[in-house]
Amino acid sequence: MSQPIGFQLQRNAFGRLVLTGADGNIHDGVVPVHAFPITAPEEGIALVSTDGHELAWIDCLADLPGEVRTLLEEELAQREFIPEICRIRHVSSFATPSTWQVETDRGATTFILKGEDDIRRISLSTLLIADSHGIHFLLRDIHSLDKASRKLLDRFL
Numbered sequence: 001m002s003q004p005i006g007f008q009l010q011r012n013a014f015g016r017l018v019l020t021g022a023d024g025n026i027h028d029g030v031v032p033v034h035a036f037p038i039t040a041p042e043e044g045i046a047l048v049s050t051d052g053h054e055l056a057w058i059d060c061l062a063d064l065p066g067e068v069r070t071l072l073e074e075e076l077a078q079r080e081f082i083p084e085i086c087r088i089r090h091v092s093s094f095a096t097p098s099t100w101q102v103e104t105d106r107g108a109t110t111f112i113l114k115g116e117d118d119i120r121r122i123s124l125s126t127l128l129i130a131d132s133h134g135i136h137f138l139l140r141d142i143h144s145l146d147k148a149s150r151k152l153l154d155r156f157l
């Protein structure tokens with residue numbers, strides 16, 4: 001069951017989030033920011049003003065009333081574009097830069113890996129891979145990859 005949250009949240013005519021605090025102050029253009037978007041996507045969300053000041057803290061999305069939770073989930077989905085790699089189909093070279101052909105949860109794509117240091121280990125089995133354009137791809141569990149994908153990936157780890 002959701003608890004009272006001490007603020008109101010809605011969209012204005014331009015689609016921006018507007019927060020009305022318990023004190024009645026209105027903040028236009030509020031942005032939700034995850035503290036840990038990969039390891040705890042449902043927890044630790046700050047609502048930040050346009051000048052970067054934290055206006056509200058949300059411990060857990062599940063604690064919010066339905067309409068507020070929906071607004072925040074929609075906004076976070078638009079801001080945080082991180083496709084998840086499901087399969088590595090081909091790598092052009094084991095030296096960098098190399099072109100990777102992958103299947104993601106959003107479809108097949110190709111990207112260029114500039115250097116091995118663009119593969120960041122988030123946890124024992126989770127990687128974040130940045131392409132040459134700065135787009136991040138999440139590999140949530142390297143152990144869930146098929147054998148051929150793991151073999152290609154192992155050359156870079």
